[in-house]
Amino acid sequence: MLLQTRIILFVLATTAVVSALLLGMAGLREDAADRHARELELARLESSWQLAMTTATGRADLALGRLASDPEVAQALGAGERAPLSRRLEALGITARAGFADVNLFASTGALLYSTDRSLDPAPLLGKTQVDTLLGGQRLPRGLRIGAGDRLLVTASSPVHSGTSVTGAAVIGLGLPAALDALRKAVGGRVFAVSRAGEPVAGANDPLWPVIQPLLRPAERVILPLQAEGRSYDLASLPIADLAGGRVATVLVALDVTQAAAERRLWTIAYVAAVALLVLAALALLYGYLRKNFATLDTAVQALQDLSAGRAMGYVELPAGNDEIGRIARAVEVFRGVMRDIERSAGQRERRLRRQQRFIRRQMETLAVTLEDEARQSLLDELRQIEMATYDPQSAQSKGVSDELGLLALGFSRLATRVSTQQVQLVQLVRDLREALADKRRLISLQQELEIARTMQLTILPQVFPSLPQMEVAARMVPAKEVGGDFYDFFPIPGGKVAIVIADVSGKGIPAAFFMLITRTMLRAIAESGVGPAETMRRVNNLLAAENEQSMFVTVFYGELDLRTGELAYSNGGHNPPLRLSRDGTVAELARTPGIALAAMPDMPYAERSLRLESGDMVVLFTDGVTEAFNDAEVMYGDGRLAAVVGAQAAASARDGLDGILSDVARFTAGAPQSDDITCLVLRWHGMAAQDGAPALPAMAAAQA
Incomplete structure (x- = not known):
């Protein structure tokens, strides 16, 4: 390819790259401008939404002001009378027809006295804690809440005063469409x-x-x-x-944005067309300039080609001067003298090359001895081929060299490559061996530490359960890894009661084990204060959620069993409901209580239920590692199999019942890897064998210690 053509192609490629960069930079700038514009637009829309919310809450505040300042409403709330409230709300214009989706009026006792929700058990818009805050004379933040049936309401609330005293509280909720209408008017x-x-x-x-x-x-x-x-x-x-x-x-x-998009497309097309026209004009000017100046250079190149081929008579007169063509003419004369000197020194160079050839061959044979047998034999074969090629010019040219010294240098280069490659391989093998030994030592140390952690975790959980006249208890945890996140507990609390706990921490392994220990410690400390299951769960949830940077959570079933009456009060935080095996052989889940997993979200309410155990009843607490165990066919154990095996333990003791359940799970999953921690606690209630259960509790505490 001619130099002129290469220059044109190079300039063309450079111009194309520069044009592409310009277009790319323009595109990036436009993208950045679009992102900035989108951010500004989002900020404007968010401000409009806040303004719409302010408009909606302002409307609710106006109605709330009329309601809170009405003396008849204050008197009715103070007296706990429902009848006058509906009439006064109609008179004040605070009705569903006026756009007020929900209205709650609370008496001074905190009871929901009036609600626009006409169901038998209307759900209040605020929780007990928030109502108590209003009855204490403080206002709550206004804004968006989720009401009954997942309705979105814009709420405002206020205490209702009669003179200087608070007689009740009022909450007004507007439907989300009120805020959406305001937003629609603001943004268009x-x-x-x-x-x-x-x-x-x-x-x-x-x-x-x-x-x-x-x-x-x-x-x-x-x-x-x-x-x-x-x-x-x-x-x-x-x-x-x-x-x-x-x-x-x-x-x-x-x-x-139809009009703005059309204008943006027109500007983009105009910009690309302008760049294309500019590039074409530059290329046309360059082509004309090169065509004019390369005509003289072509003549000089032809003269050099004649000289290189030995055609001295083909010499043409070249223009003299200090430019490139004049310097080429002087170089042609120098080239003629150099050619004569080369012919004289050709014989001397041949003799010198032969001596160098013999020296290099001896050095190569000496170095080949240091290689492995296979590599040494391969190198000697190549050396023999090189020696044969020394006497065959065509073979030498096929190897990319022009003389015997070049062939020997090629062989020496191959020898050096093989020696260096073998050395690198040996060094890498030694390095890999050292790293493997270090990894093995670290692995052994880690396995020892995990085994110690497993032993410590199983030691912390209760292993010995007291034999009480009223009841029997047995429990076991089988971790999926060296350490697990499940745990159970059984300990005495004040008032002649015992606490039973089973829990499942999210995840497995060491992080779950640490979170399990923290949860167990907090649960024990708060439960011993005797505040009851629901309050215990609420306090533990708030403590765990306060410093939960890893976003872990734990499902917990916590119950308190009164040894004097057999009444079991419990609260469930997102855990599998336990199974109750009655004396007649029926198996049923304990009634569920509202409540989410602990540490998921602070300030969450937890409910509490209770039931009275009959003599001979069995209660089985378990984690999802039992029901979600899989066999080698990927079939899950399931709630039905668990209920069936629990029903078969009607005459078994707590220990035998536990062994029967875990043995059935083990038979089902035989040959399949354990995917989750398996934990189960079985309680068998014998009834009030002693009139006073208090003397058994110190013995139980001593047994656990």
């Missing part, structure tokens, strides 16, 4: 709303909704382009939170 777009699960809350009847629904990203704050109805839209997704800071819904705003 089409507004939609979806719940946390992505279900439509508002705007589902809009013709644009079927196009928007596949693009939903409920948890993201983003603006997406959208084409529908022959128009261009920017679809803004704004997650909204309730007063607790958790995401409860997502507001979607579709803004018509």
Whole structure:
């Protein structure tokens, strides 16, 4: 390829790269501008949403002010009378027809005295703690809450005064559409709303909704382009939170940007066309300049080719001067003299090359002795081929060299490569061996530490259970790894009661084991204060959630059994409900209580239930490692099999019942790896054998110690 052609191609490639960079930088700048514009638009929409919320809460505050300042309402709340309240709300215009979705009025005792929810057991908008705050004369933050039936309500609340004393509390909730209407007026777009699960809350009847629904990203704050109805839209997704800071819904705003998108496309086309025209003009000028100046250079190159081929008569007169062509003419004369000197020194060089050849051959044979047998034999074969090629010029040229010394140098290079490769391999083998030994030592140390941790964990859990006249208890944990996250506990608490606990920490291994120890310690410390199951769970949840940087959680079933009466009071924090085997052989789950796993979220309420055990009843507590155990066919053990094997323990003791359940799980999963910790606690109630259960508790504490 001619130099002229290469230069043109190089310049063409350089120009194309520069043009691409310019277009890319322009695209990046435009993308950055678009991102900035989207952020500004999202900020504007968020400000509009806050303004809409302020408008809605302001409307609720106005109605709340009329309600809280009404003397008849204050008197009725103070007296606990329901009848006058409905009439006064109608008179004040605070009704569902006026847009107020829910109204709660609380008496001074904290009881829900009036609610617009006409169900038999209406759910209050506020919890007991928040109502107590209002009855203490303080106001609560206003904003978005989740009401009964997962309704989204904009709420405002206030204490109701009669003179200087608080006679009750009032809570008013507006439906989410009130805030959406205010947002629609503020931004002028089409507004939609979806719940946390992505279900439509508002705007589902809009013709644009079927196009928007596949693009939903409920948890993201983003603006997406959208084409529908022959128009261009920017679809803004704004997650909204309730007063607790958790995401409860997502507001979607579709803004018509058809005209702006068309203008942006026109500017992009104009910019690309201008760059293309500029590049074509530059290439045309370069081509004309090179074609004019390379004509003289072509003549000089032809003269050099004639000289290199030995055609001195083909010499042409070249222009003299100090430019490149003049310097080429002087170089041609020098080249003629050099050619004559080369012919004289050719014989001397041949003799010198022969001597060097013999020396290099001897050195190569000496070095080959240090190689392994296979590599040494291969190298000697190559050396013989090189020696044969020394006397065959065509073979030498095929190997890429032009003389005998070059062939020997090629062989020497191959020898050096083989020696260095063998040395590198030996060094790498030694390094790998050292690393393998170090890894083995670390692995042995880690296995020893894990075995110590396993022994310590099993030692912490109760292993010896006291023999009480009223009851028997047996429990066991089988960790899936060296250490596990399940645990159980059984200990006395004040009032002639014993506490029974079973729990399952999220995850497995060492992190779960540490979290298990923390939970067990906190649960014991709070339970011994005698505050009851629900309050114990609430306090432990708040303590665990306060410093939960790893976002772990634990499901817990906690119960308190009165040894004098056989009454079992319990609270369940997201755990599998225990099974009760009655005297008649029926197996049933204990009634569930509301409550989520501990450490998942602070300030969560926990409910409490109780039941009275009959003589001969058996209660089986277990973790999901029992029901979710799989056999080698990937079939799960399941609740049905567990209920069946529990029903078969009607005449068994607590220890035999525990062995029967775990043995059945082991038979089912025989040959399959254990996927989760397996923990089970069995309690057999014999009835009140002694009138006073207190004397048995110190003996029980001594047995556990």
